[in-house]
Every structure is written in structure tokens, then in C-alpha cells.
Amino acid sequence: MTSTTDLAVTVRGLRKSYGGRAVVDGLDLDVPAGQVVGLIGANGAGKTTTVECLQGLRRPDAGEMRVLGLDPRRDAARLRRLVGSQLQSSALPDRLRVREAVALFAEAGSRDPATGSARRGDDLLAQFGLAERRRSPFAGLSGGEQQRLFLVLALLNRPRLVILDELTQGLDPAARREVWSAVAQLRDEGTTVLLVTHELAEAEALCDHVVAMRSGRVLDAGSPAELVARHAARATTAFTLPGAADALAAVRALPGVRTATAQGDLVTVEGDRRSIAHVGAWLVARGPDAVPADLRVDVPDLESALLTLLDAPEHDPGPAGATSAVGDPATSSLIGATS
Numbered sequence: 001m002t003s004t005t006d007l008a009v010t011v012r013g014l015r016k017s018y019g020g021r022a023v024v025d026g027l028d029l030d031v032p033a034g035q036v037v038g039l040i041g042a043n044g045a046g047k048t049t050t051v052e053c054l055q056g057l058r059r060p061d062a063g064e065m066r067v068l069g070l071d072p073r074r075d076a077a078r079l080r081r082l083v084g085s086q087l088q089s090s091a092l093p094d095r096l097r098v099r100e101a102v103a104l105f106a107e108a109g110s111r112d113p114a115t116g117s118a119r120r121g122d123d124l125l126a127q128f129g130l131a132e133r134r135r136s137p138f139a140g141l142s143g144g145e146q147q148r149l150f151l152v153l154a155l156l157n158r159p160r161l162v163i164l165d166e167l168t169q170g171l172d173p174a175a176r177r178e179v180w181s182a183v184a185q186l187r188d189e190g191t192t193v194l195l196v197t198h199e200l201a202e203a204e205a206l207c208d209h210v211v212a213m214r215s216g217r218v219l220d221a222g223s224p225a226e227l228v229a230r231h232a233a234r235a236t237t238a239f240t241l242p243g244a245a246d247a248l249a250a251v252r253a254l255p256g257v258r259t260a261t262a263q264g265d266l267v268t269v270e271g272d273r274r275s276i277a278h279v280g281a282w283l284v285a286r287g288p289d290a291v292p293a294d295l296r297v298d299v300p301d302l303e304s305a306l307l308t309l310l311d312a313p314e315h316d317p318g319p320a321g322a323t324s325a326v327g328d329p330a331t332s333s334l335i336g337a338t339s
């Protein structure tokens, strides 16, 4: 179990209302040091409000927060030096050159005292593939380059925690992959990252843990694989098999298979993930001529898990607290107590 000293962020009972409407409603959250934790959920779930409270940008109505051991309400200025936050595109003037942005954001401590150059900045620009763009104005960068520059600026002063909100929104697939690999690099270097994202493939690729939110509350939390196993365990296998109807009884008897149906020669099998391997092995065992050329497998992913979670009826968490919907006690260390 994670001890509190291993936690970069702890939140208990966070509440924030706008005009009498609770948008964060008794949220508990732990972010273990050195991990990438993702906040996912529906629009308006309160994800951005939560991370803004953690950065001292918004004042919650109630609750306890600790970010790197500090209270964002009282220590916002100290935290700004320890937390790297992603800027919004509008934060940089179009004409500001990359090297000027780096110089502007570098604290004295990140400069090399011998040469006076922002060596850390140069290293990061090289690391994130922007060394050749040092003279480019911000507006001349591609979307992916702009986001990578935000990462460089967020990392410039060696933050212990990086908070990223919709980092890859609006990027094309190639640029998104570039930014993902930059975040994966951070994770490999042991930086703690709190990531707000709508991109569930992104959460699946990058996050050690994800916290699914709706209406300001935690619905469930765990590793992406745990959430998939709990909420989207079904896999579908489909293939063409001559004489399909006669084979259905054998397919239904395979381990992990829940249902098997045939439409003409097209067989559709539903089951848990094990069923995929068993169906494949059964087909191969029938001989090389029986192996279908059109085998298609739909494996459940985090998106299916989140859709199931968001589809579940809302219920009042009652006095037990907002995280009472959490399913598996094994993952509750990430969510914390519900008192």
C-alpha cells in the first residue's frame, strides 16, 4: 500500500460549486510519486476545476489538499516553482521566438552559471526535437511543436510534478504520437504527471492509473487494465466457417465463451479475453484448411470501460461519501478513504 510520503498529491473531500451547483462534489484522489495518473470522464465532470484547485488557481469551498506536501491555498507561490503546468496556446505571443520563451520562463537556477546560457532549456529543446526551431516564432510552430514547447517550458525548472490538461487536443495523429512519446519519456525519468484527457487511447498508453469522474465524483479508479477488466471485459471474435451452425455447440463449450451465434457461415463469439485464444486454438486444431482468412477480434478497451461506467445510473453517494461507487477494494489505495 502507498504511504502518504510516496504521494505527490492527496485530496480528500474536495468541493467546489458555481452558483450553487456542485461541480466537484467530495472528491478523493491520490497521485503516487513517480506515476502518471490520468483524470478521465464526461465533459463537465470537474476535471479541470480539480487540477486548477491543485495549482492554487481556484479556491475550493471545502476539502483537504496536499501537493508535494504543501497546501495550494496557502503556498501557491512556492508550488508554482515546484509544479510544471501546461500553458494555454494564448499564453505566448505569436512573435515570441522559441529561445526567447525558454529564456523568459527559465529561473536563474536553471542557467549555467559559467556561460550564462540556459543550458537546461537547450537540453530540453534537443530532447523534445525542437533544437532546430530555436529561432522560430511561436506562431510558426506546428501544433505538435507548440505542445512540445509547452512541455519544455513546464519542465524547465525541474518540477517534481507536471500537470497537463488536454495536452494533445486538436493535434493530428502523428503530432499526438510525438507528444505521447515526450510524456512517456517523463514517466521513464520518474517525473510525476497528472494528466487530464479525453483521449482514452492516450490514457491507456501513458497512465499507470486512471481516475474516472462524473459530476464531480470518482466513479472508479485503477490501472487502465483493471478498469477494462471490471467494466468492459467482453471480447468479440467473428469469422467465416462453412457449416457454421453445426460447429456452434463446440464453440460454446470453449473456455471463456459466453455466446456463439451464426448468420449463414458467419460465426460471432462473445466472451472474456481468454475466449480469443481458445477460439483461435480451436480453429487451428481443425486443420490448415479450416483456418479462416477473415478472423476479426474486437478487444475491449478503456473507452468501452468508461462508456459502461458513464452509462451506469447516477445515485446519491449518501453519507458514505462520493467514492462509494468504487468497485474493487484492491484499487482503493488510489482513491482513498471515504469518510
Ligand SMILES: Nc1ncnc2c1ncn2[C@@H]1O[C@H](COP(=O)(O)OP(=O)(O)OP(=O)(O)O)[C@@H](O)[C@H]1O
Pocket (backbone or CB within 6 Å): 018, 019, 023, 041, 042, 043, 044, 045, 046, 047, 048, 049, 050
Ligand atoms: N468559472 C466558472 N463559472 C461557472 N461554471 C463553471 C466555471 N468553470 C467551470 N464551470 C462549470 O463547471 C463544470 C465543470 O467544469 P470543468 O471544466 O472542471 O469540467 P471538465 O471535466 O474539465 O470538463 P471538460 O472535459 O469539458 O473540459 C462545467 O459544467 C463548467 O461549465
